[in-house]
Amino acid sequence: MSWDPINVSAEHPYPVLVCHGNSRLLPEFLDGIDKVAIIYAENLVDQARQVAFGLSQEVTFIPVPGSESAKTAATLAQCWEGLAEAGITRSDAVIGLGGGSTTDLAGFAAATWLRGVRYIGMPTSLLAMVDAAVGGKTGINLPAGKNLVGNFFEPFAVLCDLDFLETLPSSELRGGLAEVLKAGFIADPRILDEFEADPVEALRAGSDLQARLVRLAVEVKARVVSADLRERTSQGSDIGRELLNYGHTLGHAIERYERFTWRHGEAISVGMVFAAELAHRQGMIDDDLLARHRRVLKLAGLPISHDGEWAGLREAMNLDKKTRGANLRFILLTGLAKARVCVDPDEQLLADAYAALVD
Numbered sequence: 001m002s003w004d005p006i007n008v009s010a011e012h013p014y015p016v017l018v019c020h021g022n023s024r025l026l027p028e029f030l031d032g033i034d035k036v037a038i039i040y041a042e043n044l045v046d047q048a049r050q051v052a053f054g055l056s057q058e059v060t061f062i063p064v065p066g067s068e069s070a071k072t073a074a075t076l077a078q079c080w081e082g083l084a085e086a087g088i089t090r091s092d093a094v095i096g097l098g099g100g101s102t103t104d105l106a107g108f109a110a111a112t113w114l115r116g117v118r119y120i121g122m123p124t125s126l127l128a129m130v131d132a133a134v135g136g137k138t139g140i141n142l143p144a145g146k147n148l149v150g151n152f153f154e155p156f157a158v159l160c161d162l163d164f165l166e167t168l169p170s171s172e173l174r175g176g177l178a179e180v181l182k183a184g185f186i187a188d189p190r191i192l193d194e195f196e197a198d199p200v201e202a203l204r205a206g207s208d209l210q211a212r213l214v215r216l217a218v219e220v221k222a223r224v225v226s227a228d229l230r231e232r233t234s235q236g237s238d239i240g241r242e243l244l245n246y247g248h249t250l251g252h253a254i255e256r257y258e259r260f261t262w263r264h265g266e267a268i269s270v271g272m273v274f275a276a277e278l279a280h281r282q283g284m285i286d287d288d289l290l291a292r293h294r295r296v297l298k299l300a301g302l303p304i305s306h307d308g309e310w311a312g313l314r315e316a317m318n319l320d321k322k323t324r325g326a327n328l329r330f331i332l333l334t335g336l337a338k339a340r341v342c343v344d345p346d347e348q349l350l351a352d353a354y355a356a357l358v359d
């Protein structure tokens with residue numbers, strides 16, 4: 001296990017620490033800070049107390065619902081009220097402690113409070129460690145769609161304490177694996193090889209293999225966002241941060257279609273199979289890579305099919321953030337760890353690719 005930080009070198013460079021027990025290092029990132037507000041998932045009260053223990057600063061706890069339902073304007077307003085009551089000023093800090101829903105919300109609260117105060121991400125789910133808490137995308141949902149309101153706001157530091165994963169339910173761990181495996185398909189095939197070699201060990205909390213996969217996935221995310229923090233519009237195979245959106249065009253539409261009752265990772269799993277179908281049908285990837293998507297995601301216990309009303313899903317995709325005007329954009333593979341942007345694919349191709357997902 002390595003204590004070496006993974007550095008994100010975007011506008012304001014910051015370290016991401018990935019190892020067991022690093023939440024104990026929190027005081028090092030609070031030098032010169034007077035007060036701390038911990039916005040935490042309400043089911044993680046023990047973890048919030050543990051994090052606050054030993055801090056020399058005055059601490060205010062702000063509990064929020066511990067799931068996707070927290071990513072609303074109403075909960076964001078409650079966070080602002082909490083920060084006001086605590087008297088958080090520009091010499092203070094906000095900590096986001098929880099899964100990706102909590103870190104997305106807490107990061108946005110920190111970004112908008114006084115136009116931005118120091119923010120430290122303390123992800124507790126696999127998904128938040130490998131993806132949500134790294135890279136500075138923050139935000140909330142609207143009934144109209146996922147993450148429609150938000151901004152890019154870089155944390156001061158991210159502490160991925162692998163000890164937190166010990167209490168994470170296995171269903172949530174599987175959701176996080178979807179983003180880990182995404183990193184394997186788009187950038188680092190070692191992730192897929194090592195996962196396939198021992199999926200049981202990869203799912204076992206505390207295993208060395210799990211720690212290694214987290215590290216490899218964070219390295220992918222850090223590399224991509226360091227090169228393109230603000231998600232420029234990619235062209236062809238010249239791809240920036242949009243690469244990380246692999247599987248998300250349909251994935252986000254499924255989340256909205258299912259009224260946010262599906263885990264993010266589950267929806268992205270289906271979205272990646274859809275993207276692989278789209279690529280395969282255009283001759284961009286071979287049979288093996290298409291089959292590998294289904295095999296690997298199934299091994300992780302993730303869904304690979306969806307049976308919805310196509311017109312509704314198609315409509316939901318229009319509000320994807322990659323859309324430009326009426327042009328839908330998909331990140332598609334042209335091989336393992338090779339991708340390009342596909343703009344406005346044929347409508348029949350889209351419908352056929354979706355039909356291939358129905359069991």
Ligand SMILES: NC(=O)c1ccc[n+]([C@@H]2O[C@H](COP(=O)([O-])OP(=O)(O)OC[C@H]3O[C@@H](n4cnc5c(N)ncnc54)[C@H](O)[C@@H]3O)[C@@H](O)[C@H]2O)c1
Binds near residue numbers: 067100168172
């Ligand atoms: N900002 C980004 O770049 C980015 C990237 C990927 C995903 N996301 C967002 O992340 C969210 C999904 O995150 P998630 O999968 O972590 O779900 P989540 O935050 O909804 O958490 C799922 C459940 O696990 C619980 N939990 C978290 N850590 C735990 C622990 N250590 N022990 C016990 N329970 C724990 C949570 O309280 C919650 O009940 C989505 O909203 C997605 O859009 C954002």
Ligand SMILES: O=C(O)C(=O)C[C@@H](O)[C@H](O)[C@H](O)COP(=O)(O)O
Binds near residue numbers: 137179231
């Ligand atoms: O960090 C990114 O960029 C990503 O696209 C990572 C995704 O896994 C993540 O779900 C992100 O929140 C999606 O961003 P959005 O801009 O499509 O809402």
Ligand SMILES: [Zn+2]
Binds near residue numbers: 131179248264268
């Ligand atoms: Zn995602």
